[in-house]
Amino acid sequence: MKVLDSPFARKLSAFVTLSEDDLRALSDLYGRRRKYPAGRDMSHEGQKNPVAYILAEGWVCSYKILPSGTRQIVDFQIPGDFLGLRSVLFRTSDHSVEPITRVEASEIIASDLLEAFAKRPRLAAAVLWAASRDEAMVVEHLVGLGRRDAPQRMGHFLLELGARLRLIGRGTKAGFDCPLSQYHLADALGLSSVHVNRVLRQLREDGLCTFRRGQVEFDDYDKLVEMAEFDRSYLDHDGPLLK
Amino acid sequence: MKVLDSPFARKLSAFVTLSEDDLRALSDLYGRRRKYPAGRDMSHEGQKNPVAYILAEGWVCSYKILPSGTRQIVDFQIPGDFLGLRSVLFRTSDHSVEPITRVEASEIIASDLLEAFAKRPRLAAAVLWAASRDEAMVVEHLVGLGRRDAPQRMGHFLLELGARLRLIGRGTKAGFDCPLSQYHLADALGLSSVHVNRVLRQLREDGLCTFRRGQVEFDDYDKLVEMAEFDRSYLDHDGPLLK
DNA sequence: CGTTTTATTGAATAGCCTCAATATCGGTGG
C-alpha cells in the first residue's frame, strides 16, 4: 500500500475522492524511479525532450535566467508535485529546473498518462485539479511580486509553503523543514539576498516567524497570516466538476 | 467564410495547421454572441458559473484586488483570446474580469468544446497550444515583475502586446492602437501611475516608443527590443506534438 | 581543518512611491 501513502496520492486525496482502483491506476503510472543530485540542472530552457515526473522526494525549483544574469524562480516543487506536465504536451520547456536537494522522481510516460485519464475520469480530474492549483499559485506569486512589499511577500511565501507541506504530512502550523537558502528566497521573491536577510530578521524580531538552519518556525501563526494578508482559498478551491 | 478570418482562427492557424473542417467545427462551437459595456466587471473573484468565451472584439483584463485595495492585473485578453478556459473546468474563478473597451464575446459551451476536441484532435491541439502560450505569458510577466526595472518592463510589455496584435492583424512593427490607460499599465506592471507616466516620457525622449492618445508607436523597434531584452521565443514556441 | 558556500551587518545610493497641484482630453448637455 505504498502508493496510497505517497505524497502525490495524499495531496490528490485531500480534494478529490479517489477509489482504491484509482490509486492503483496511479501507481501503475509510475515508471522508473530516478535520483538526481542537488545543484545540477535536470533540464534547461529550450530543451526538447518531453518527459514528465512526479516528485517522490526532495525539492526542486523552476526558474528563468535573464540576459543580465539575474534569476527569477517561478515556483518550487515539493514531494507529490508534478514536474514538467506542460512539457509533455509541448515540445520545448521554457524554463530550467534545478534540484535544490537530492531528488527522487518517477518518470511518467505521456501515453500512459493519457490512457489512464481515459479509463479513470476521477484520476484525470484529480490531476487537472493539481495542475489548476499550480497555476493559481503562479498567479498568486505574480500578484505578490507586483503589489506586496518585502515582508508581506516573505510571510505569504512561507505560509503558502507551509500549507503545501502540511498537505503531504511534512509540516505543521508550528513550522517545517526547509532546505532553501536565502539566495533561493531572493530569486523567488524578486529581492536581493541582502534584503532577504534583513526581512527575515525583521520577522524574527517581530515574533512572527523564525527561519534558521533549514527550519521555519511560525512563532505566531495568526499574526503572520494577518500581516501577510494570507488568504489560502486559492490553494484549496473546490475540485473539478465531476458529472 | 467569416470564421476563417476571425481573430481566433488567425491566431491558431499561425501555429497549428487547421483544415477547413477543423475551422468549421470551430465555428459551430461559437454560441450566442454577447456584448458587454466597458468598465463593468464581467465576472468576479469567487463567482461560480463556469462559462468560457472567445473574445471577438474589444479588450479585457483579468486581475486580483488585494485587501489593501491595490490591484494587480494578471493579463490582458485581446480579440481571439480565450476567456475563462480554466473556469469551465473548475468551479470557481479566482480572479475578476473587467472589459476595458466595449466587448463582444462568443459563449463557449463546455460540453460542446470537449465534444469537438474528441472529434477533431488538431483543434484540441490548437486550443491547448493557445492555453500553453497564455501560461507562458503569465510566467514571463512574473519574471518581469521580479527582475526587470520599470523601463524594461514597460518596453517588454508593449512589445509583447504588439506581437500578439500583429498575429491577429491589428498591429505592425510600427505600432498599434491601444485603449489602455496609464492606470491599466500601472496595475499590470506593478508600478504607480505616476511612475508609468515618467517611464513613458523616458521612452519617448530616448526615441524608443511613443504612447499617446490611445496609440503606441515604435519609434525604434530594434533599439526597444534590445533595451527591453525582449526575446519573443516564448510567444511562438512550436505547436503541440501531433501524432 | 582548510575551503567554499551561506549568512550577517553597515553605509551610501538609486528607484520608485506618495502627496499634491495643474493641465489636458473626451464626452455631455444646454
Add this chain to the structure above:
DNA sequence: CCACCGATATTGAGGCTATTCAATAAAACG
C-alpha cells in the same frame, strides 16, 4: 457649438524601500 465636468495625464518635491558594494562571521562540506 460651447461650457462644463469627470477622467486621465503631467510634473515637482520629498521620503521610503530595497539595492549595491564591501567586509566579516558562521556553517557546511569534503
